[in-house]
Amino acid sequence: MTSAPVRSGIPETGEWTSRFATAPPYRPVSTPTVGRTPYRRPLDAERIAALRGDEPLTEERTGSDEALLAHRLLMNIYESDTLFLPEEGMAARQQDFEAFYDPATRLAADIAKPAVERYVFSFLDRSVQVTGAWDLESVEAHVTAAIDEAVHAESPVLRAIDESADPVRATETMVAQMALDGLTEATAMSQNLGGAYGPEQSELFKIFVDEFGYGVFDAKHSTLFAELCRSIGMTPTAHHYWFFYLPTWMTSNNYFYYVTRNRLGFFRYVGAMTLLEATFAPWFAAMSRRLKAVYGDGVDTRYCDEHAHIDQHHGRMAVRDLLLPIARKHGPAAMRELVRGIEDTKVLGRLADADLVAQMTWHPVAVAGGDRPPTGAPVRPGQDFDTRVAAADERLTVLSGQVELHHSPTGDPLTVPAGSSVVVPRGRLFGVRADRDSVVATTSSAG
Amino acid sequence: MTARVRVEFAWPAHNAVRVGDETYFCLERDGVVHVLASRCPHRGGPLHLGRVEGGRLRCPWHGNAFRLDRLCERGVPAVRTGDRITAYVPAAPEPEDLPIPVRQMVLAQEEPVDVGV
Numbered sequence: 017m018t019s020a021p022v023r024s025g026i027p028e029t030g031e032w033t034s035r036f037a038t039a040p041p042y043r044p045v046s047t048p049t050v051g052r053t054p055y056r057r058p059l060d061a062e063r064i065a066a067l068r069g070d071e072p073l074t075e076e077r078t079g080s081d082e083a084l085l086a087h088r089l090l091m092n093i094y095e096s097d098t099l100f101l102p103e104e105g106m107a108a109r110q111q112d113f114e115a116f117y118d119p120a121t122r123l124a125a126d127i128a129k130p131a132v133e134r135y136v137f138s139f140l141d142r143s144v145q146v147t148g149a150w151d152l153e154s155v156e157a158h159v160t161a162a163i164d165e166a167v168h169a170e171s172p173v174l175r176a177i178d179e180s181a182d183p184v185r186a187t188e189t190m191v192a193q194m195a196l197d198g199l200t201e202a203t204a205m206s207q208n209l210g211g212a213y214g215p216e217q218s219e220l221f222k223i224f225v226d227e228f229g230y231g232v233f234d235a236k237h238s239t240l241f242a243e244l245c246r247s248i249g250m251t252p253t254a255h256h257y258w259f260f261y262l263p264t265w266m267t268s269n270n271y272f273y274y275v276t277r278n279r280l281g282f283f284r285y286v287g288a289m290t291l292l293e294a295t296f297a298p299w300f301a302a303m304s305r306r307l308k309a310v311y312g313d314g315v316d317t318r319y320c321d322e323h324a325h326i327d328q329h330h331g332r333m334a335v336r337d338l339l340l341p342i343a344r345k346h347g348p349a350a351m352r353e354l355v356r357g358i359e360d361t362k363v364l365g366r367l368a369d370a371d372l373v374a375q376m377t378w379h380p381v382a383v384a385g386g387d388r389p390p391t392g393a394p395v396r397p398g399q400d401f402d403t404r405v406a407a408a409d410e411r412l413t414v415l416s417g418q419v420e421l422h423h424s425p426t427g428d429p430l431t432v433p434a435g436s437s438v439v440v441p442r443g444r445l446f447g448v449r450a451d452r453d454s455v456v457a458t459t460s461s462a463g
Numbered sequence: 464m465t466a467r468v469r470v471e472f473a474w475p476a477h478n479a480v481r482v483g484d485e486t487y488f489c490l491e492r493d494g495v496v497h498v499l500a501s502r503c504p505h506r507g508g509p510l511h512l513g514r515v516e517g518g519r520l521r522c523p524w525h526g527n528a529f530r531l532d533r534l535c536e537r538g539v540p541a542v543r544t545g546d547r548i549t550a551y552v553p554a555a556p557e558p559e560d561l562p563i564p565v566r567q568m569v570l571a572q573e574e575p576v577d578v579g580v
């Protein structure tokens with residue numbers, strides 16, 4: 017644990033951030049996927065300490081390396097306050113369990129949290145402006161129009177899968193992002209089931225009765241999601257594909273913690289959840305068709321089929337029984353926040369789609385020959401693995417040895433032998449690994 | 464309850480909306496764009512041609528000054544993302560009078576903005 021003041025990243029709370037990020041559950045691992053435990057979520061404390069917390073991310077930088085680091089940190093801050101138990105029982109994990117929920121680490125998380133949230137989410141206050149004296153009619157018109165627009169829009173992500181040269185890899189890159197909340201039981205969205213807030217609480221509960229499978233484990237949405245993963249050969253442990261979460265997808269997931277852990281965000285949460293529930297049905301119906309087209313009959317599409325069906329109801333319930341009654345009861349200030357949640361969701365969805373499409377449609381190629389930069393950095397077998405987002409178009413040239421470029425949660429990495437190079441476009445997520453001592457030079461790929 | 468009509472426009476290329484005889488105009492405060500009714504509460508003067516002075520909007524007709532925070536609080540329900548504004552303006556008495564986004568040459572402004580074309 018660091019006790020010296022750290023000149024880090026997130027001001028005011030830099031030291032606490034650092035205490036949290038260096039705790040045992042967040043130490044690095046050497047493999048591109050994380051073992052089957054809910055308690056390992058690697059963070060690069062040094063890169064986190066270099067974040068300029070006094071300059072909050074702008075909308076343009078929501079897909080940047082800074083966003084990646086800050087959202088990993090924030091997700092761990094939130095989820096270390098959420099119950100996960102190891103599937104195989106506690107016997108072998110007692111120590112990890114205690115480390116993950118260690119009160120001193122939790123305290124650091126709580127102190128660091130507001131500044132990290134400000135760093136990653138304050139862009140929304142500029143990107144979405146809701147003004148004026150809203151009334152029930154304008155709220156209803158707005159939510160109806162937003163839903164209508166969303167259900168009729170073609171999904172750029174599904175189109176990218178249709179057109180992909182490698183549809184399996186593309187699909188699994190998407191499924192890995194969906195696992196963010198698919199395998200954690202929509203935890204981020206279910207933070208407001210407790211409390212006491214009248215009939216609307218019961219309406220919200222009805223939606224979650226379906227999500228939780230009416231108390232039948234096999235019918236829970238997270239169980240269905242795990243079955244989908246298994247049927248296509250993916251690992252159904254939460255955060256197994258940790259290194260391949262895109263920053264914009266973590267943004268969407270963390271957003272739900274952000275607007276629910278602080279109860280001031282309640283109305284925004286209802287707006288956001290309503291738009292999602294109301295637009296899931298057609299999106300999941302389309303996804304189910306894509307999955308069958310890509311994998312044939314072997315794929316378990318029940319997760320999609322269940323949503324294609326039940327979210328027709330959830331959408332209606334969320335609008336008619338939750339959002340509008342809340343608007344009616346709580347008045348103009350609440351209405352403005354409901355609308356803000358709807359608009360936040362549209363912005364976050366657009367950013368996440370664009371980021372994912374860019375990642376899916378990137379097919380890196382190793383090219384032999386070319387300029388040979390004089391120096392590079394060593395990549396050793398067994399060293400800590402990590403992924404990062406390229407800040408600019410970068411060329412990685414392997415000067416000696418041979419490395420693997422990891423750019424998707426599943427599928428083979430690209431082998432880049434000595435004397436070859438590969439270009440990583442700006443904004444793309446990648447990691448490098450070697451099975452022998454290697455040296456890699458990173459240069460701007462301009463020209 | 465006021466009957467309302469939805470209108471979408473690109474801002475700042477358009478900075479006001481006409482519905483029948485009424486005008487609603489955009490006013491930027493601290494980087495946030497509000498859509499306000501132009502009809503002065505006194506005798507209906509054109510507030511969109513008024514001047515902003517120390518947090519108040521002065522009507523060009525008889526010089527009454529109205530607190531901007533209050534005007535904004537009572538503004539037209541509106542959402543802005545990027546250069547797109549969606550607003551729900553009160554409907555005109557004649558339902559066929561639909562809202563028309565327009566660009567005003569002279570417009571009350573708290574902060575100077577490049578209205579551009």
Ligand code: FES
Nearest residue numbers: 503505506508522
């Ligand atoms: S009409 Fe505006 S001050 Fe009289």
Ligand SMILES: [Fe+2]
Nearest residue numbers: 202227237323
């Ligand atoms: Fe669900």
Ligand SMILES: [Fe+2]
Nearest residue numbers: 293326327330
């Ligand atoms: Fe649902």
